[in-house]
Amino acid sequence: MLELLGTIGGNALGLPGILGLALGMMTRRLWLGAAMGALIGVIETLLFAGWQIAHVEALELMIAVVVGICAGSLGCLIRRIGATA
Template structure:
């Protein structure tokens, strides 16, 4: 259980979360922000697996893609709503 939570937390504060949010904030289209975030999740997982699908765990890839999708969608929502101080 702790390994799963660590994987989720690591992806949220790692590349899929932060870069997915940043890429999502570059567009007002929610689907495009989610797509870019999901792609970051795939690339990040393959990058740390040395570009070999044999080294990729399915659950890690799934978590990275879901976190990237959510972060990209959140970034697009932030862009649509705008920042108000």
């Protein structure tokens, strides 16, 4: 449980959370924001695995993608609410 929370926190304060949010804020299309967040999640996991698929842990990849999707979607919602034009 603690490991799960730690992984989620690490991703939320890492690339999927922050860059995912920033990229999500660049579009009004929810699916695009979520997709960009998910992509950052995949890239981040591969980056920390030394770009070797064999070193990627399925759970870590899944959490990074989910956090990325959430962050990208949140960024997109911020754009929709916060931009007038």
